[in-house]
Amino acid sequence: MTVTAAIHTRALRKVFGALVAVDALDLDVARGEVFGLLGPNGSGKTTTIRMLCGLLAPTSGEAVVVGLDVRREAEALRSRIGYMSQRFGLYDDLTVYENLRFYATVYGLHGEERRARLESLLQDRGLAPRRDQLAGTLSGGWKQRLALACATAHEPPLLFLDEPTAGVDPASRRRFWELIHDLAHAGTTVLVTTHYMDEAERCDRLAFLSRGRLIAQGTPTEITTQFGKPSVEDVFIDLQLQDEGREVGT
Amino acid sequence: MRLSNAIRASRFWPMLSKEFIQMRRDRLTLGMMVVIPAVQLMLFGYAIRTEVRHLPAVVLDRSNSSESRALVSTLRNTGNFDVVEYVADRHALEDRIRRGSARAAFVIPPEFMRDIKRGRTAQAQVIVDAADPLASSAAIAAASQAGQYRALQMVRASSPRVIPLDLRVRPWYNPSLRSSAYIVPGMVGILLMMTLVPIASMAVVRERERGTLEQLVVTPISRTSLMLGKLVPFVLVAYVQMTVVLLLGKLLFDIPIRGSLVLLYAVTLTYVIANLALGLLVSARARTQVQAMQLGMFFILPNILLSGFMFPRDAMPVVAQWIGLLIPLTYYLELVRGILLKANGIAYVWPDVLVLALFGVVLMTVATRQFSKTIE
Numbered sequence: 001m002t003v004t005a006a007i008h009t010r011a012l013r014k015v016f017g018a019l020v021a022v023d024a025l026d027l028d029v030a031r032g033e034v035f036g037l038l039g040p041n042g043s044g045k046t047t048t049i050r051m052l053c054g055l056l057a058p059t060s061g062e063a064v065v066v067g068l069d070v071r072r073e074a075e076a077l078r079s080r081i082g083y084m085s086q087r088f089g090l091y092d093d094l095t096v097y098e099n100l101r102f103y104a105t106v107y108g109l110h111g112e113e114r115r116a117r118l119e120s121l122l123q124d125r126g127l128a129p130r131r132d133q134l135a136g137t138l139s140g141g142w143k144q145r146l147a148l149a150c151a152t153a154h155e156p157p158l159l160f161l162d163e164p165t166a167g168v169d170p171a172s173r174r175r176f177w178e179l180i181h182d183l184a185h186a187g188t189t190v191l192v193t194t195h196y197m198d199e200a201e202r203c204d205r206l207a208f209l210s211r212g213r214l215i216a217q218g219t220p221t222e223i224t225t226q227f228g229k230p231s232v233e234d235v236f237i238d239l240q241l242q243d244e245g246r247e248v249g250t
Numbered sequence: 251m252r253l254s255n256a257i258r259a260s261r262f263w264p265m266l267s268k269e270f271i272q273m274r275r276d277r278l279t280l281g282m283m284v285v286i287p288a289v290q291l292m293l294f295g296y297a298i299r300t301e302v303r304h305l306p307a308v309v310l311d312r313s314n315s316s317e318s319r320a321l322v323s324t325l326r327n328t329g330n331f332d333v334v335e336y337v338a339d340r341h342a343l344e345d346r347i348r349r350g351s352a353r354a355a356f357v358i359p360p361e362f363m364r365d366i367k368r369g370r371t372a373q374a375q376v377i378v379d380a381a382d383p384l385a386s387s388a389a390i391a392a393a394s395q396a397g398q399y400r401a402l403q404m405v406r407a408s409s410p411r412v413i414p415l416d417l418r419v420r421p422w423y424n425p426s427l428r429s430s431a432y433i434v435p436g437m438v439g440i441l442l443m444m445t446l447v448p449i450a451s452m453a454v455v456r457e458r459e460r461g462t463l464e465q466l467v468v469t470p471i472s473r474t475s476l477m478l479g480k481l482v483p484f485v486l487v488a489y490v491q492m493t494v495v496l497l498l499g500k501l502l503f504d505i506p507i508r509g510s511l512v513l514l515y516a517v518t519l520t521y522v523i524a525n526l527a528l529g530l531l532v533s534a535r536a537r538t539q540v541q542a543m544q545l546g547m548f549f550i551l552p553n554i555l556l557s558g559f560m561f562p563r564d565a566m567p568v569v570a571q572w573i574g575l576l577i578p579l580t581y582y583l584e585l586v587r588g589i590l591l592k593a594n595g596i597a598y599v600w601p602d603v604l605v606l607a608l609f610g611v612v613l614m615t616v617a618t619r620q621f622s623k624t625i626e
Contacts, residue, residue: 053468079470089465093275094268105264106469150465160468 005064006031006158006189007052012061014047014212021047022212025061029205031157034180034190036203038232040240044212045193049160052191053083066158066189079108082151082159086166088143089150092136096127096146099135100153107154117153125149125179141172148179152188159183161192165199177202197233206232210243261471265479269453273483283449287441287491291434291498305378305389307331307354308346310339315363321374321415322356324400330392331356343377353379354389366404366414376419386421393419434499435590436559439582441495442488442518443525443553448546449487450529453480454621455542458533473622481526488522489515509589513596517585520606524578527613534620553579578609 007029014022022044029035037045050056052065054074063070068077090099100121104114122128125145130138135146144164152159161180165173177199184190184204192203200206201220208216208223216223220232227235257263273280307325311318325331331354337343346352357375365372376393378386397417404414457463457480466476492515499505528549536542554560556570557579574580581602588594588602596603 055467075470078468081468083465083468085461085464087461087464089460089462091268091272091462092460093272098268098271102264102268103469106261106466106471108259108261108470 004031005029006033007035007063007065007191009052009063010061012048012051012063013059014044014051014056015059020212022051022058025209025212025214027207027214027217029189029191031189032184032187033204034184034192034202036200036206037191037193037209038200038206038236039193039209040243042211043209043243045209046162047212048209049162049191049193053081053160054078079154080156080158082154082156084147084151084159084161084164086163088147090135090143090147093134095132095134096138097122097131099146099150100127103150104153109154117155121149121153140168141175144168144172144176145179148176152183156188158189158191161190163193163195165194165196173199197231197236200232200236208235208239210239215239259470259472260475261469262475262479265471265475266482269479269483273487279449283445283487284490284494286445287437287495288498290441290444291437291495292502304332305330305353305386306334306351307356308335308337308343308352309333310337310343310355310357312360313358313362317363317366317372318358318374321358321400321417324396325356325376325393328392328396330389347377347379353386354393369414371413371416373416373418376417378419378421390419390421393417433559434495434503434505435586436583437499438492438495438518438586439521439557439579440554440559441491442522443579444550445491446484446488446522446525447529447532447549448543450481450484450526451532451536451542451546452539453484454530454533455536455539458537459539473618477530477618477621481530484526485519485522488518488525492518505590507590508593509591510593510595513599514586514589517589517599517603517606518582520603520610521578521582521585523610524606524613527610527617528578530617530621531613534617534623553577556580558583578606581605581609 005028007027009025009027012022012025012027013020025044025048027048037048039045047056051058051063051070054065054070054077057071065077066080068080070077091102094102097118100118101114104118109117122131125148127142127146127149130142135143138146148164165176168176173196180190180192181202192199194200203220205219206217206223207214216226216235218226223235224230224232227238229235229238309322311322322333326333334352335346337346337355340357343352343355343357347355355377357377359373362372362374374397376390376397378389378393394417397415397419400417401413401415454463457466496505496507496511500507529546532542532545532549536545552573556574557577558574559579585599585602585606588599592598
């Protein structure tokens with residue numbers, strides 16, 4: 001059961017000095033699932049992702065990602081995941097093609113395999129007409145598309161998206177989510193963080209983090225039912241207000 | 251085979267080729283890396299030249315003869331001296347130099363003309379205020395040459411059995427005078443430091459600012475490849491710069507290149523590595539490119555002042571000398587001047603090379619640690 005899970009954590013904990021960033025986190029993400037990680041700023045989303053990518057060693061607890069232990073097999077893990085953040089991580093002074101080629105090569109593709117993969121990425125993601133354009137001159141939506149292409153150049157079984165649609169226009173956001181679902185249908189597991197609740201509702205399952213703890217997990221419907229609210233957005237706002245209330249209290 | 255696999259696995263080549271594409275595309279920076287050293291060299295070189303030319307000089311001419319006047323005019327014609335005053339005695343002469351209104355003096359004794367006429371060696375003296383070795387060295391060289399030139403002229407006119415003129419040049423205040431080709435070889439060291447430290451640090455900070463570093467660390471690229479891929483292109487930049495400075499130094503300032511250039515280029519690598527490591531250290535601290543630039547600049551002043559680039563280290567207070575020992579440039583200056591001016595071979599320069607290599611290893615180790623820490 002746990003072997004087939006894309007992400008499996010038990011009692012995961014990360015402490016920075018006196019701050020407990022993530023505590024007692026039990027997360028199960030199935031293969032091919034679009035899993036939304038929600039929570040206000042500072043709730044531990046980024047720390048969680050960094051631990052799951054093998055960038056940060058957990059203080060304690062267990063985390064197995066695509067069948068690899070994040071502590072012992074961090075190196076191997078990195079070539080089996082894709083990562084994209086709201087900053088996109090593109091080189092403005094490289095062309096679309098050069099950005100793609102760079103990341104593809106870094107992910108270990110070369111020769112004919114790389115050439116074929118780059119061509120199909122350019123075609124499938126509609127980037128072909130902009131192949132030789134400098135990434136810095138692309139609009140936000142196109143940058144986002146290119147960033148996703150770079151992050152998936154090596155066809156990773158698991159994709160981390162850290163607020164991938166922040167600052168992108170609604171039409172691009174919609175197209176982006178269509179791409180995400182296409183990837184999921186093809187078998188890629190996607191873990192996404194977002195502040196947009198319409199996006200949260202498009203996830204297969206959600207997890208709410210607050211102050212480093214998991215406070216709810218389930219499908220969007222399960223979550224709205226659990227909290228007795230009409231929408232995920234209401235649940236989120238409610239939780240955040242509670243959170244801030246506690247902050248004022250202490 | 252194993253090694254090449256390891257290199258491939260560490261993803262060094264894609265990083266390196268990416269850096270070169272970016273470097274090629276950033277025409278402004280690329281241009282600056284070549285033009286700035288050239289401009290700096292000319293500024294420093296010519297500023298120093300104009301300073302050493304036209305040193306204000308006083309004349310104490312006790313001979314007051316046609317021969318003495320001819321000598322004075324030969325000295326003037328070198329362009330290194332401007333006669334500002336004729337003084338009556340030794341006391342006045344010392345007073346002018348001490349006060350700084352004159353930086354040189356010509357002393358011609360009363361028997362000067364008489365000695366020439368009798369076919370004996372006539373003596374005269376040029377005193378140069380050598381407190382500033384830069385300012386004085388060219389003047390001293392010019393005075394000696396003028397003396398030889400005048401002597402040659404006089405030989406033709408008189409009997410060739412004796413040397414007709416003995417013009418003694420006496421540096422005051424700093425008898426252990428440095429060579430005239432002192433500054434340009436030093437510029438190689440200064441310019442490498444002035445460009446490598448800020449450029450290396452900014453290259454890393456730029457990746458962090460743009461979020462590409464965040465992206466890179468989640469890829470299989472190893473920390474070492476990431477760093478080497480960023481730094482290796484600058485080694486090439488360093489050698490281009492060095493070549494520009496040496497070429498211009500040769501063409502414009504006619505610096506002597508007495509030692510082995512192959513040796514110089516080889517040992518320079520240790521200095522380049524030390525500076526790139528410094529740049530990397532700066533990048534670990536700096537959050538923005540502006541900060542990186544400022545921090546980089548912060549290194550420059552102590553380097554110029556304490557390394558012996560401008561002022562002789564022997565003349566410094568002991569504490570300043572100690573601090574100078576912590577600066578890689580101090581050793582590199584010894585090295586580059588030794589090779590270029592004294593034709594020093596590896597037998598003479600190895601201690602400096604060793605210290606620089608140590609600097610490189612220690613700084614690189616610390617910088618790598620810092621760098622790894624900051625990206626986590």
